[in-house]
Amino acid sequence: MPAKPVPDIVVARLPLYLRALAAMRKSGKTFASSKEMAQWLGMSPAQIRKDLSYFGEFGKQGMGYAVDDLQARLRQILHLDREWPIVIIGAGRIGSAVAAYPGFADHGFRVCALFDNDPAKIGTCIAGLRVHDVRTLPEFVRAHGVRLAMLAVPAEAAQAVAELAVSAGISAILNYAPLNLALPDHVRVENIDPALHLQHMTYYLD
Amino acid sequence: MPAKPVPDIVVARLPLYLRALAAMRKSGKTFASSKEMAQWLGMSPAQIRKDLSYFGEFGKQGMGYAVDDLQARLRQILHLDREWPIVIIGAGRIGSAVAAYPGFADHGFRVCALFDNDPAKIGTCIAGLRVHDVRTLPEFVRAHGVRLAMLAVPAEAAQAVAELAVSAGISAILNYAPLNLALPDHVRVENIDPALHLQHMTYYLD
Numbered sequence: 001m002p003a004k005p006v007p008d009i010v011v012a013r014l015p016l017y018l019r020a021l022a023a024m025r026k027s028g029k030t031f032a033s034s035k036e037m038a039q040w041l042g043m044s045p046a047q048i049r050k051d052l053s054y055f056g057e058f059g060k061q062g063m064g065y066a067v068d069d070l071q072a073r074l075r076q077i078l079h080l081d082r083e084w085p086i087v088i089i090g091a092g093r094i095g096s097a098v099a100a101y102p103g104f105a106d107h108g109f110r111v112c113a114l115f116d117n118d119p120a121k122i123g124t125c126i127a128g129l130r131v132h133d134v135r136t137l138p139e140f141v142r143a144h145g146v147r148l149a150m151l152a153v154p155a156e157a158a159q160a161v162a163e164l165a166v167s168a169g170i171s172a173i174l175n176y177a178p179l180n181l182a183l184p185d186h187v188r189v190e191n192i193d194p195a196l197h198l199q200h201m202t203y204y205l206d
Numbered sequence: 207m208p209a210k211p212v213p214d215i216v217v218a219r220l221p222l223y224l225r226a227l228a229a230m231r232k233s234g235k236t237f238a239s240s241k242e243m244a245q246w247l248g249m250s251p252a253q254i255r256k257d258l259s260y261f262g263e264f265g266k267q268g269m270g271y272a273v274d275d276l277q278a279r280l281r282q283i284l285h286l287d288r289e290w291p292i293v294i295i296g297a298g299r300i301g302s303a304v305a306a307y308p309g310f311a312d313h314g315f316r317v318c319a320l321f322d323n324d325p326a327k328i329g330t331c332i333a334g335l336r337v338h339d340v341r342t343l344p345e346f347v348r349a350h351g352v353r354l355a356m357l358a359v360p361a362e363a364a365q366a367v368a369e370l371a372v373s374a375g376i377s378a379i380l381n382y383a384p385l386n387l388a389l390p391d392h393v394r395v396e397n398i399d400p401a402l403h404l405q406h407m408t409y410y411l412d
Binding site for chain 2: 009011012014015016018019020023040041042077078079080084086093094096097098100101103104106107108109147148150171172174178179180182188189190192193194195196197198199200201202203204205206
């Protein structure tokens with residue numbers, strides 16, 4: 001455990017480091033310097049060293065980081081040394097596209113079901129996953145000990161569905177609906193909204 | 207123009223403030239305090255005041271911010287006081303889902319075409335948009351002065367397609383492919399990868 005609280009912005013970068021390490025490992029490297037990682041990620045080596053220093057000593061002077069060790073340690077820090085079941089709520093375009101994303105398993109996640117309120121979708125399969133009635137969500141979440149949900153329902157339905165999920169035990173939501181969810185403090189929420197990213201980038205265009 | 211360079215993390219929050227202001231305006235408010243905005247966004251009022259102070263004086267003591275004025279000013283700062291044409295490269299699941307997202311127009315963006323290399327998709331319409339041959343991308347980008355692209359192609363194709371887009375004049379890419387693009391420094395890239403968000407959240411679960 002880190003001695004001092006780790007800023008959330010540092011935590012947000014750890015998955016990027018994991019991604020860089022996976023790419024390096026794939027290309028046959030067993031050691032990676034902060035410089036190489038920085039180059040791969042388009043950031044500064046000092047930033048990487050500073051971020052990792054929150055979690056103790058990793059690199060050997062002149063050797064860089066042992067790729068396997070640092071990967072294992074980061075996975076442990078991020079609690080990815082286990083498999084996390086996830087539910088996707090909303091089986092529309094976004095929910096279906098996300099369900100078909102092949103990368104989750106590599107990252108420690110297993111999408112185990114989709115939920116929707118549309119009778120035409122309930123009982124069908126999308127990307128090999130069964131679409132369940134959203135009214136059975138609490139039961140499913142409890143039975144399978146699910147704590148993570150991806151929310152891909154229309155904005156006007158999102159708050160109520162999120163509350164239903166949280167009441168059943170969901171404690172982290174990846175929200176694709178374009179609104180800010182108001183949920184208890186213990187619930188982590190991250191938002192994915194392409195418009196926000198685009199608006200961020202246009203600042204730099206003129 | 208701000209007197210000192212604005213940290214990117216501050217720029218990234220400005221679209222959130224716009225979103226909060228839009229919600230407040232919709233609910234009939236003409237003035238919004240940093241406290242109200244903070245509550246809506248789940249952040250601290252001091253953070254909002256500090257972020258906005260980079261761009262001059264906005265609020266009136268005791269009155270809060272005039273919603274219309276602050277909206278207009280933020281749109282100007284983010285260069286959203288015009289319409290930005292966008293192309294979507296990749297007409298698969300993600301590209302199609304993004305094309306159908308109804309929120310872009312409200313935020314100053316107009317998706318004008320999709321591109322793919324699949325002959326079965328070229329010439330069809332998705333979400334009312336024509337799918338063009340990706341080989342015609344450079345011509346289209348130049349003819350329409352497009353500077354923004356959303357990239358939703360498989361990881362193995364992403365780098366080459368991104369280079370093609372950049373060579374034609376694209377200078378900001380919202381990348382859905384799960385890899386880091388290596389592009390010239392003047393090109394802005396933001397990545398959308400649900401796995402990264404999930405890995406960030408599991409840090410806080412135990």
